[in-house]
Amino acid sequence: MSTIETKLTAKDFVTDQEVRWCPGCGDYSILKQVQTVMPELGIPREQIVFISGIGCSSRFPYYMETFGMHSIHGRATAIASGLKATRPDLSVWIVTGDGDSLSIGGNHLIHLLRRNFNVNVLLFNNEIYGLTKGQYSPASPLGTVAKSTPMGSIDHPFNPLALCLGADSTFVARSMDRDPIHLREILKRANGHIGTSMVEIYQNCNVFNDGAFEVFTEKGTKKINTLMVEHGKPLVFGENSDKGIKLDGFKPKVVNLADVSANDLWIHDEKDQVKASILVRFFNTPADENPLPRPFGVFYTEDRFCYEDALNAQITEAIESKGKGDLDALIRGKNTWTV
């Protein structure tokens, strides 16, 4: 093995395994962006671990030339917790889908977030079960007609990022498969955040739920229906960036820039949890009355201690106060007698 470090490229993160997603699947773009971003992070390949659950997206680790585990349905978050608790030196990435993390793995997701392990979660949201061939998911809009719901779904869907913020997530962001530049930027931000970085990625399932997000991702409609948020900048969107969001008390309102002063617009502050909780509630579709645009970007970040650091601090403290464990003393216990 050569000891000279050569700079890695995206190709170095490609495995010899044939990628087996359906042609046209949004996963291809996400894989490409992740492979492109990896060399820029400056982390040695052997220090990176991708862990997934079950579902189309969960095939992801097989295609990344890093350490990886394709585990069982919904549990990638819990597996990553144990790994990070014992190996804080590793860069751990969880790849999951809306069924995997919001349905069967919902419990582990919220507990991962409150514990704030320093890991990254890439939630591929396509609002459908793809691998099982087309049932509605907990993220599918009400009334979704799918294989299991011929008359339309009757369960109220999750708003994934509102759920995450409710679980005290310290990093909440949204991106999409069709905007590579934005996605790469968000991936880098997620990597940089110390704590659980929650990235929801809108991903098109062209077989079972084609076009679920097209109003947000396609050229003709994207500008009027999406809002790209950036820290310190006013919330502006629209065909010609001619609209903005103003807060009327706690109520967001769409305004024409022509009618308001720029100073009156909502200025995005990633550190403001109250505003972030309003922002993640922008959950309209264009069909709604007075729809708010769907936001993308980093909505919220917070500095909070990570579970693994506190865990290791207690161990250090225990060693300092009691001395390093003495196995003989432990086996002997406090009271002994000799015959």
Added chain:
Amino acid sequence: MGKPFYFTLTLHLIMKTEIKTDVVILFAGDSGDGIQLTGSQFTTTAALYGNDISTFPNFPAEIRAPQGTIAGVSGFQLHFGSVEIFTAGDACDVLVVMNAAALKANLKQLKSGGIIIANTDGFDPKNLKLAKYPDGVNPLKDNSLEKYIVHEIDVTKITRTALADSGLGTKEMDRSKNMFVLGYIYWMYNRSLDNSIEFLKEQFKKRPELIEANIKVLKAGFNYGDTVETPMNRYEVKPAPVEKGTYRSIMGNQAAAIGLIAATQKAGLTLYYGTYPITPASDILHELSKHKNFGVKTFQAEDEIAAITSAIGASFGGSLGVTASSGPGIALKGEAIGLALMLEIPLVIVNVQRGGPSTGLPTKTEQSDLLQAMYGRNGESPVPIVASYTPSDCFYGAFEACRLAIEFMTPVFFLSDGYIANGSEPWKFPTATELPDLKVSFAKNDLKEGEHFLPYKRNEKLARPWAIPGTKGLEHRVGGIEKENETGNISYDPENHELMVKLRQAKVDKIADYIPLQTIDNGKSEGKLLILGWGSTYGSIKTAVREAISEGYDVSHAHVKYLNPFPKNLGEVLKSYDKVLIPEMNNGQLIKIIRDKYFIDAKGLNKIKGMPFSSEEIKNKIIELLK
């Protein structure tokens, strides 16, 4: 008590000390009466004195079940002697009852002619009614107890009197009642108070007034024995002729926890313990969480599934992942156990069994999860099983489970149960250097140019390499989908699947080459009858077989610790006897596996009452089969 000196002297002349070889005491009272503490204090004192001892706590599932009712009775049975002791005893010699319900619930356990020590305050009309005695009936007053020796003591009143000047409230005074009883029993068996005084000083370090109060009541109990006005025997139980050495007292769950730490220390690994609280396994977590200075990482997960899967994550990273639960929790872990066996990484799954199915009998003991451990997963999924048979053996069982997990890169079941998990006994403990070395070597990158790492290439034990993240050049992917032999890549090839299923089975079978042969615990190596046991039935079988042999019966006892795979010679052992009897605290589980594997017509003896066998039950069956 202000009696003239000569009177006390006279009493001493009447009293005599009787020598006993072994005694069974059952302390019983409300679950809030401090019964477990009283029992464990007497246990430590007896052990320190040199008696052999075995204990069995028996408590209700509710933390504070309704006071005074039968459902709320908590018991602690202890059996100590100047002879070797293997069980907590069948029937008791002394029954200590703090109230009427405790008497009603346990009287059937008392030997004819046995001693009842009754707290009369617990037999007032209210308590009698709660214990569902008919109106106007008080067992202490109606001669129904005439075949026993009854000591009525108003423990509550004497305790309050002793603490009149303590400044404590009535409720707090009453909490010391158990110390009076303990002191009185110490007097009966002529024991020193020192150990308990030291304990109280430690226990109430932050409340000196409680140290003083409890010691005062403990002494009051002892002195009561000296000054009581009825003639009363004292008993002497001499130290047991046990093997020379240094001993400590140990409970099963505590032993399991220490065994896990010892194994990981000897392996040079971090112990990661992912678990979710459940009776009766939680005490392992409590014990481990006290030992963070060994680098132990305990994780109280959000559920049973996260408990095991986080442990899988830890093992993937190069720690030893361990998870523990009891039956219902193990059921939830099933899918993840399958993942661990597909990943072929070390993992120890502890099942402290309790009565099932479903929630079953959470605080009672049973051996009914053997088939769950053996078969309770989808697909062909063999998992090695080690089962401990006494409280102290839980140390070695846990240690051994870790060894097999590490050496064979596999999940391993360690089975214990409520009886040995909460029971205690003296333990002639080993030193750290006497324990085998389990040193682990992770896979290194010694690949030649152009060579690919093969994560599923096996060694002579059929184990694959443990290649942990951070090892440059060994980047690889594992998962739950069937893997191609050697490369570990996804494979749906039919031939490959069959090969992999057989390889995984062969690996588990291979373990038989690396475990001790089955030995005969007691009796001849061939003959008319073999009693084959596993797990916590050991003590009852041992006692029964020992007695039967001394009475001339041709019977032997073997106890299996390795249940999957079995020791290589087990079939031979079984076939050396005309008959085989398998007693189990279940509806017949080991017997199914034995019949299946060895085609022998083994007989079962099954008890499914949430209680251990008495040795008498087993002995009766021996006699019946040898008639």
